[in-house]
Amino acid sequence: MPYKLIDKAKMPLVPDLTFDESCIFCKIVRKQASSSVIYEDDTIIVFLDIRPLNMGHTLVIPKAHYVDIFDIPEKELRQMYKVTKLVSFVIKKATNADGISIIQQNGKAAGQDIFHIHVHVVPRFEGQKLPPFSELKEVEKSKLDTMARKIKQQL
Ligand code: ZN
DSSP states (O other), rough: OOGGOOOGGSSSSSSOOOTTTEEEEEHHHHSSOOOOEEEEEESSEEEEOOOOOSTTTEEEEESSOOTTTTTTTTTHHHHHHHHHHHHHHHHHHHTTEEEEEEOOOOOOGOOOOOOOOOOEEEEEETTTTOOGGGGOOOOOOOHHHHHHHHHHTOO
């Protein structure tokens, strides 16, 4: 059944997770695709972006498949940003960043690339300009895992 037919706003906070088989983030949630996870609770999972703007660039996503800000229930949105705040502290400490950018795109026109809502938590350094997302290269899994361990030590 296409997820759009489910009235997710009426679902409990810990739902029988909606799942889109074509969605890479849903596969990460179900451990059908590998990722370097740094945090997980009943509704949220946090892992490193494989094409980071800077090392430590992290994604915070709900475990249930919601497309964007228009789709996600407020309760889960609140949990997503609560975890985003925690993760921001931890990433800043682990990377000695001077600042943290929080980026969240909704819709193709806005630059959304994966249609499962996600918040980018990006460590930023004084004077450094960021390249466009389209120019980013994949980082080896082993390097991401090392970074994930370093971040988890700060949790
Ligand atoms: Zn998904």
